[in-house]
Amino acid sequence: MHDHSTLSLYVHVPFCSSRCGYCDFNTYTATELGTDVRRDSFHEVLAKEVRYAAEQLGGARKVSTVFVGGGTPTLLGSSGLNYVLGEIKKSFGLVEGAEVTTEANPDSVTPQMLAELREGGFTRMSFGMQSSAPNVLQILERTHTPGASVQAAKWAREAGFEHVNLDLIYGTPGESDDDLIGSVEAALSAGIDHLSAYSLIVEDGTALSRRIARGELPMPDDDVCADRYELIDERMQAAGLPWYEVSNWAVPGGECQHNLAYWRSQDWWGIGPGAHSHVNGNRWWNVKHPVPYTEKVMAYERPSAGSEVLTTDDLRLEEVMLGVRLAEGIPLATVDLEKVEDLVAGGLVDPVGVSDGRVRLTRAGRLLADAVIRDLLTE
Numbered sequence: 001m002h003d004h005s006t007l008s009l010y011v012h013v014p015f016c017s018s019r020c021g022y023c024d025f026n027t028y029t030a031t032e033l034g035t036d037v038r039r040d041s042f043h044e045v046l047a048k049e050v051r052y053a054a055e056q057l058g059g060a061r062k063v064s065t066v067f068v069g070g071g072t073p074t075l076l077g078s079s080g081l082n083y084v085l086g087e088i089k090k091s092f093g094l095v096e097g098a099e100v101t102t103e104a105n106p107d108s109v110t111p112q113m114l115a116e117l118r119e120g121g122f123t124r125m126s127f128g129m130q131s132s133a134p135n136v137l138q139i140l141e142r143t144h145t146p147g148a149s150v151q152a153a154k155w156a157r158e159a160g161f162e163h164v165n166l167d168l169i170y171g172t173p174g175e176s177d178d179d180l181i182g183s184v185e186a187a188l189s190a191g192i193d194h195l196s197a198y199s200l201i202v203e204d205g206t207a208l209s210r211r212i213a214r215g216e217l218p219m220p221d222d223d224v225c226a227d228r229y230e231l232i233d234e235r236m237q238a239a240g241l242p243w244y245e246v247s248n249w250a251v252p253g254g255e256c257q258h259n260l261a262y263w264r265s266q267d268w269w270g271i272g273p274g275a276h277s278h279v280n281g282n283r284w285w286n287v288k289h290p291v292p293y294t295e296k297v298m299a300y301e302r303p304s305a306g307s308e309v310l311t312t313d314d315l316r317l318e319e320v321m322l323g324v325r326l327a328e329g330i331p332l333a334t335v336d337l338e339k340v341e342d343l344v345a346g347g348l349v350d351p352v353g354v355s356d357g358r359v360r361l362t363r364a365g366r367l368l369a370d371a372v373i374r375d376l377l378t379e
């Protein structure tokens, strides 16, 4: 399904106060960056790339969703973030009712800052809570206290944000079922309308992977993660936030429109270092490091490091990979019927969905989503 009438914008802010031991995102601390990149004027660099992007598209498309991610976008301050959003409004224009999200670390916001972001046109806040258990936060090397995320989410509601997400990580070594249940309950108590929950991925090159290699911590256990996933899913379903993507739950109407656009293989333009874009069947990615990225943007050059034209096969592959993970599933006609029948027999694909002409995962199928996708895509 390709909707070329609207466009989503992703804006990457590559700064964090400190790096969490598990994270391999394209983000840098002030010490890592040195004096080559000015954090306090980075919003101007991002705004310049926004202008450049709008010019490339010839002003033809308004923006339906904006997602500022990171890193820690709130390190730009409400004025920096509102400045970038102001440029998006000026250069592209927003469609009526556009969704405008920023991510934030729970300890990087104040009620005043949230009010200013709301005033500036942001409509949705997403905080990295990860857990409410002190032992888990410590292993994850998070800087915030256990109560900070609930507090930040409540402040966001009070500031007039109708849409508030919290991110959880489950399966951290040392986390118990009770820790996890406590985290889910705490998140729900904050009045959120959306939850993302990811199993802890041990990324190569992170402090976490070195600690595991040294034997200081055990690897997250797959069976424990599967049990935790079921606990989360049951609790969220009961609280009125059913799943709509394998790792995402929302009050109906609170689904993240930006991520849906991405999962439905619609068009998005990525602004910022390392950001990826997918527009009109072309894909490209920006230079990763903020220094060469800034140099290119300031010279008003396209800051991309590479690009490719997607073939029909690539597009189909992507539609299956992303679409199967959605509760709405994908049209039956896009995959091999015999394979689907085997997956139904194995309890991984929902037979009701199939009679409606869609491939939708059962809960068991969600736990094995990657394997189901591989199966559907092999000849």
Ligand SMILES: C[S@@+](CC[C@H](N)C(=O)[O-])C[C@H]1O[C@@H](n2cnc3c(N)ncnc32)[C@H](O)[C@@H]1O
Residues within 6 Å of the ligand: 022, 023, 024, 025, 069, 070, 071, 072, 103, 104, 105, 106, 126, 127, 128, 129, 130, 167, 168, 169, 198, 199, 200, 201, 202, 203
């Ligand atoms: C850019 S961060 C969110 C905003 C903010 N920087 C923060 O951490 O509070 C995006 C999310 O990715 C998830 N994440 C990052 N690295 C991960 C990993 N190795 N395994 C599982 N989830 C991870 C975390 O839940 C995190 O909140």
Ligand code: SF4
Residues within 6 Å of the ligand: 015, 016, 018, 019, 020, 023, 024, 025, 027, 070, 071, 072, 105, 128
């Ligand atoms: S998880 Fe968030 S705060 Fe931690 S290093 Fe990654 S982007 Fe920064």
